[in-house]
Amino acid sequence: MTSLDTTAVPPTVLARPAGTAGTLDARAVSAWFGDRKVLEQVSLLMPAGQVTALIGPSGCGKSTFLRILNRMHELIPGATLAGEVLLDGADIYAPERRLTAARRDIGMVFQKPNPFPAMSIYDNVVAGLKLTGVRASRPEKDQLVEECLTKAGLWREVQDRLRQPGGALSGGQQQRLCIARSLAVRPKILLMDEPCSALDPTSTRRIEQTVRELVHEVTIVIVTHNMQQAQRVSDQCAFFLAEQGTPGAIVEHGPTEAMFSTPVDQRTSDYVNGRFG
Template sequence: MPGTGPAELEASAVSAWFGSRKVLDRVSLTMPAGRVTALIGPSGCGKSTFLRTLNRMHELIPGAALAGEVLLDGEDVYAPGRRLTEARRDIGMVFQKPNPFPAMSIYDNVVAGLKLTGVRASRSTKDRLVEECLTRAGLWKEVRDRLRQPGGALSGGQQQRLCIARSLAVRPRVLLMDEPCSALDPTSTRRVEETIQELAGEVTVVIVTHNMQQAARVSDRCAFFLAEQGTPGVIVEHGPTEAVFNRPQDQRTADYVNGRFG
């Protein structure tokens, strides 16, 4: 029986390849349950690849390979008996560009995941779920009078919150977010950040961000990735966000968080 509530996610010596090119080298990181962990670092250092190893999306890429373990509350998501759909249900994903099903109504967008994970639900259950998930994603008040309108008619920031609501509908224990605000204006960004902070505690959040202020605002813990001169990505330093930003142990971390490179 799957657990409920936020789960601890632990990557242990994760290495990743695209063909013969190694892009991550023995990355280990604990992402505590019910907390927000930010992955920071310059472009091309393996943050998004690492994020995609956590819910088995990396393996969808032709020629991609992986070593190491990813443990969800101590259970390996890559264990031979574990179904891919189970990993995806427990560990949801919100992408960089909002990707609602444009022709599908707002209501149907939220419940779309139920079909994919084989969950049968009555109309009243779906109604409650739609309201709950849109509320948790900070969108209910804006859209409750137009649930039958297409998701594609919403603004970019609303579409991203709709995608968050859609992810939450299957009750994930972890939510992965790959630069969820990079395509959004400052006001929408602030709303999505508020949503992330409200979700913390109910779900474990792992977010890739290039925005240092955002990492400082929304995360409890932070991991700084770096890939130097053609070497695979590694974690230089990780720990409580406040410590990584204000008392970094490594000069490269200090240089990056203070905007001296990247």
């Protein structure tokens, strides 16, 4: 069993404490891949301390929108965008805004778990510290590893094998390890792109439980094709649709309960009730 040094961590080590959820505000966001427009004037407020679910058929721009929220879209050759993305009122695309700062504030968990396979569970969790320029002593890292693995619902399962490779974990455990890795840099926002699509029902339930537990300290935006999951985990939903070759846009958004019980647009009703998509 690997023992951790539980020496108290000075409060100034990591730039901000856990539990500092932020508000994201996308304003008139449009996006292109080369000459092809894929998003049209998308505006959406994602309130602090809530789960916002992005729903809609494949190809309607949900994942593109998610990547725009933490500046991954700009890494794609030929990709461009217009509009603003504000984090607590500050534009994440402002010239003076460093990319590393935006990525630290807005973490990302992908559809397929992507731990560093040859790196230990412990080192996977703290990997983001170096990438974002955060220095921490060994006792501080020890405490952070336990804290983040606990929040991701993984600590009890791996506490006695922290030096084993992260790639040796099951798929559901790897996804929770990726969540722990994202939490280690104290993000204000956590983006999740279909995090359960490749997982079994038991692992899916555990990830969903983790999402509901985390939302008290980090704002979560999740893309999902599972309507039951959207109902279970989210506070509000945004329904994206791209019709007849037009760019993706938001048809309707609002509180999750209302979106599923009394949607305003007939297309929303048809989609959430499984009549297309």
